[in-house]
Amino acid sequence: MDLRSKRLGQCFLSDYRVINREIEYACPDGKSVLEIGAGDGRLTTLLAERARHVTAVEKDARMLERLLPLLEGHANLEIIHADFLDLEFTGKHFDVVFSNVPYVISSPLLFKLAEMSFDRAVLCLQKEFVDRMLSQPGDKKRSRLSVMSQLHFDVWALERVPRTAFKPKPKVDSAIIELHRKKFTATASQSDFINKLFQHKSRTVRRALRDAYDSKAASIKTEFDERRVFSLTNEEILELARLF
Numbered sequence: 001m002d003l004r005s006k007r008l009g010q011c012f013l014s015d016y017r018v019i020n021r022e023i024e025y026a027c028p029d030g031k032s033v034l035e036i037g038a039g040d041g042r043l044t045t046l047l048a049e050r051a052r053h054v055t056a057v058e059k060d061a062r063m064l065e066r067l068l069p070l071l072e073g074h075a076n077l078e079i080i081h082a083d084f085l086d087l088e089f090t091g092k093h094f095d096v097v098f099s100n101v102p103y104v105i106s107s108p109l110l111f112k113l114a115e116m117s118f119d120r121a122v123l124c125l126q127k128e129f130v131d132r133m134l135s136q137p138g139d140k141k142r143s144r145l146s147v148m149s150q151l152h153f154d155v156w157a158l159e160r161v162p163r164t165a166f167k168p169k170p171k172v173d174s175a176i177i178e179l180h181r182k183k184f185t186a187t188a189s190q191s192d193f194i195n196k197l198f199q200h201k202s203r204t205v206r207r208a209l210r211d212a213y214d215s216k217a218a219s220i221k222t223e224f225d226e227r228r229v230f231s232l233t234n235e236e237i238l239e240l241a242r243l244f
Contacts, residue, residue: 031095
């Protein structure tokens with residue numbers, strides 16, 4: 001029986017050459033691991049065989065048929081049936097976060113990770129999404145995602161994963177990335193500013209601020225006024241945020 005859910009955006013990584021490399025990138029030996037989207041458990045098993053403890057989160061109730069039997073042979077495995085985006089991890093720290101991320105939750109998952117405490121993450125994401133994460137000032141692909149990712153993480157693209165490595169085959173290629181968590185965590189005010197600013201990313205900073213903040217921005221002049229929003233560095237964006 002095919003348990004994959006199109007509604008949840010599930011395409012399972014099926015090429016074990018890629019799977020084994022992804023596990024090696026995670027280097028879970030003796031670590032506490034959070035797996036987001038355990039699916040049918042094919043990677044969960046490999047993680048549990050090496051990690052000190054694995055917390056595997058899976059939203060789809062049908063996948064529990066495959067996951068729950070894994071508990072018998074792995075005392076270090078905890079399975080949580082829930083939507084990761086609804087869980088609260090305050091006061092909890094993980095050594096490694098691991099996920100083949102369903103495309104439909106890529107952005108909210110990254111923004112949630114920006115609020116969490118962990119050392120490293122190994123994620124498989126849509127290639128185009130990774131390109132946006134890595135885009136630099138001046139690149140028209142630069143977005144709120146780019147800025148928030150780079151403020152909170154050091155990001156490395158490890159390898160491109162062809163669509164043929166998944167079942168069912170998606171329409172796009174993916175990429176495996178590694179994140180190292182920085183000490184920085186954006187305040188609610190900074191996050192709100194970045195979100196509002198990049199709703200007008202192709203406009204000049206002056207025009208974007210007026211559109212976002214109306215009269216509040218009218219009396220504020222900055223050295224960045226004639227720059228396009230997507231040309232700003234992360235540091236310049238934080239400097240602007242202090243004015244609002």
